[in-house]
Amino acid sequence: MIEVKDLIFSYGKDKQALHGIDFTVGKGEIFGFLGPNGSGKSTTQKILTGILKGHNGHVSLFGKDITNSYNKEFFKNIGVLFEYPYLYANLSGLDNLNYFASFYPKEQRQDIEVLLDRLAFKKDYIKKPVSSYSKGMRQRVSMARALMTSPKLLFLDEPTSGLDPAGAVLFRNIIEEERKKGTTVFLTTHNMLDADLLCDRVAFIVNGNIAVIDTPKNLKIQNSNQKIVIDYMLNGKRENKIIEASELKQGILFPHDEIISIHSQEPSLEDVFIQYTGRGLS
Amino acid sequence: MEYSFLSLLKKDFKMMLSSKFLLLIIGSLVLYSLYINLVYIKTDQAIYPVYLFDPAESIENASSQIIRVDNMEELQLRTSDGYAVGIDATGAEPKIIMVASGLDSSDQIRTAYALSLLSPGQSTPAEVIGQNSKEMKSRREITSEFLFFELAAVGFLGLASTLFKEKHMGVIRIHGVMPISKSLFIFSKLILFLLADLVFAFLLTVINLGLATGLSVLPAILVQTVILSIIMALVGFFCAVWLPDFRQFSLLYLVLAIFITTPVFLVGQTSITWNWINYHPMYHLFMAIKNAYFEMPIGETVYYIVCVVFIVALFLVAHKTLTREMAKEG
Numbered sequence A: 001m002i003e004v005k006d007l008i009f010s011y012g013k014d015k016q017a018l019h020g021i022d023f024t025v026g027k028g029e030i031f032g033f034l035g036p037n038g039s040g041k042s043t044t045q046k047i048l049t050g051i052l053k054g055h056n057g058h059v060s061l062f063g064k065d066i067t068n069s070y071n072k073e074f075f076k077n078i079g080v081l082f083e084y085p086y087l088y089a090n091l092s093g094l095d096n097l098n099y100f101a102s103f104y105p106k107e108q109r110q111d112i113e114v115l116l117d118r119l120a121f122k123k124d125y126i127k128k129p130v131s132s133y134s135k136g137m138r139q140r141v142s143m144a145r146a147l148m149t150s151p152k153l154l155f156l157d158e159p160t161s162g163l164d165p166a167g168a169v170l171f172r173n174i175i176e177e178e179r180k181k182g183t184t185v186f187l188t189t190h191n192m193l194d195a196d197l198l199c200d201r202v203a204f205i206v207n208g209n210i211a212v213i214d215t216p217k218n219l220k221i222q223n224s225n226q227k228i229v230i231d232y233m234l235n236g237k238r239e240n241k242i243i244e245a246s247e248l249k250q251g252i253l254f255p256h257d258e259i260i261s262i263h264s265q266e267p268s269l270e271d272v273f274i275q276y277t278g279r280g281l282s
Numbered sequence B: 001m002e003y004s005f006l007s008l009l010k011k012d013f014k015m016m017l018s019s020k021f022l023l024l025i026i027g028s029l030v031l032y033s034l035y036i037n038l039v040y041i042k043t044d045q046a047i048y049p050v051y052l053f054d055p056a057e058s059i060e061n062a063s064s065q066i067i068r069v070d071n072m073e074e075l076q077l078r079t080s081d082g083y084a085v086g087i088d089a090t091g092a093e094p095k096i097i098m099v100a101s102g103l104d105s106s107d108q109i110r111t112a113y114a115l116s117l118l119s120p121g122q123s124t125p126a127e128v129i130g131q132n133s134k135e136m137k138s139r140r141e142i143t144s145e146f147l148f149f150e151l152a153a154v155g156f157l158g159l160a161s162t163l164f165k166e167k168h169m170g171v172i173r174i175h176g177v178m179p180i181s182k183s184l185f186i187f188s189k190l191i192l193f194l195l196a197d198l199v200f201a202f203l204l205t206v207i208n209l210g211l212a213t214g215l216s217v218l219p220a221i222l223v224q225t226v227i228l229s230i231i232m233a234l235v236g237f238f239c240a241v242w243l244p245d246f247r248q249f250s251l252l253y254l255v256l257a258i259f260i261t262t263p264v265f266l267v268g269q270t271s272i273t274w275n276w277i278n279y280h281p282m283y284h285l286f287m288a289i290k291n292a293y294f295e296m297p298i299g300e301t302v303y304y305i306v307c308v309v310f311i312v313a314l315f316l317v318a319h320k321t322l323t324r325e326m327a328k329e330g
Helices: A041-048 A072-076 A093-101 A112-118 A135-147 A165-180 A192-198 A216-222 A245-250 A269-277 B002-018 B021-042 B072-078 B104-116 B134-169 B171-175 B182-209 B211-242 B246-269 B275-279 B281-293 B301-326
Strands: A002-010 A016-025 A030-034 A056-061 A078-081 A153-157 A184-189 A201-206 A209-214 A227-234 A237-244 A258-264 B050-053 B066-069 B085-088 B095-097
Touching (some): A002 A041, A016 A041, A016 A209, A030 A192, A041 A056, A041 A153, A072 A078, A078 A135, A093 A112, A093 A135, A093 B002, A112 A135, A135 A153, A135 A165, A153 A165, A165 A184, A165 A192, A184 A192, A192 A269, A201 A216, A201 A269, A209 A216, A209 A269, A216 A269, A227 A245, B002 B134, B002 B182, B021 B134, B050 B072, B066 B072, B072 B085, B085 B104, B095 B104, B134 B171, B134 B182, B134 B246, B171 B301, B182 B211, B182 B301, B211 B246, B211 B281, B246 B275, B246 B281, B281 B301
Parallel strands (some): A030 A184, A030 A201, A078 A153, A153 A184, B050 B066
Antiparallel strands (some): A002 A016, A002 A056, A201 A209, A227 A237
């Protein structure tokens, strides 16, 4: 679906944002693009969505080199959720969606009210101006805008931003459902939980270079210290012990009365990110 | 595509309504018309009153516009305002008594006028050219000024304020990832503001020149309105997209309104002559509107060619600026 080879981009002469990055995203894959601010995430997404022109290297989407394929057909096949919920504040959510939908063929559009219902949007607000919406409601309308034309390729930038935990779970479920329909998702985020739970593969980008690409699971396994922490009770006293994972094969040999918990010392995705890039995400 | 364009027009019309731009132009129309009809055409200053002290009544054929006074004290009192002119006919030659205006040329005109009233039949009557009464001349003159100001300043501000709203809401960027042409995005705004300006020009002209006169000059006025409206809308579009916030835009607007429009008005409406004004593009646009109101020939082919080239260049610049804005960070 997406193929990027040796992508280079500069803002002016002295400000190179991308230093020759390579990656591919398969059809129906959720691909996470993670990096701190200023790492080149947005630049890459803007190039892929046709907003930014003048790159070097090879970029193809839907099997076509993008240099000459940014036309109406291309834009009909993508859906973009921006980092901020950009909407006409003086119009209602429904009017916003009807307006944006009017640029797409009728047969491509989903029923907007059904879609908003799926996104748990409060029905009372559907005809009220966006200026009266909370951030979570605006995010729901923006997500509806990205999904309403049944795109083959979805670009999502911080999709769960501004949502409460229940809303974040709902959005993750919806993204998962879209993938099941065959939609490819290019997810740009700071949120490691989203990336961990949703992405088939993630790429860590820092200073315009991709540090590593792999599945979240592999990254965590590869960077695990293979230690196990065991909490136990002995003579009425709570104790803990760290052992090598391989030792567990032989059973728990040290003296104990009761095992309370066994935790692997698997790193979080953020720990792995810091390990690869030397930088935190925020 | 047609349906998309209608959606853009509908959305822009809603933006126009929410920005209160229509209210502003209706308010301007009412205000300008009230000023023209209730104030401007009635404010023509009377010609210098001329007082004559002629105790011997030696001047027999004096004009009926001369006001006779009984003594020198009264003559001096009446002429003490710096405007009236007095004639002391006590000697062999009439003497002019007046308070100097401070402008030598003006004082000479006052003197010549006062002396001409002593023997009114001797001056050669001026040939009357054209059919404008003083009132109609005033109406045409002030209406052309108001239309120019409205198109150059208010229309420019209207489009820019609407666009700043869209920019502030971030929605311009969304259009960059949708199957919609950037040119259509610009066209829909141009067409809407052009229509508003055409309706304004029509009403302003008909209300203040009367239906018959108004309709006779309207075709030429509407042509000039189209040219100036499109140019100013494109300049407003470019400035609103290019400048980061409304504060900077306000400063630019002030510069445009004061330092660009003022010299045009001064040269176009007064006796001030500056040769450099011929290089001022707004001067030619203003004179074209003024000439349209006075049913005078407007510009040559080169004027229209330059206008079209300028509009195309402005459109390309606006298009490029819009593309850059769409690529900006949120």
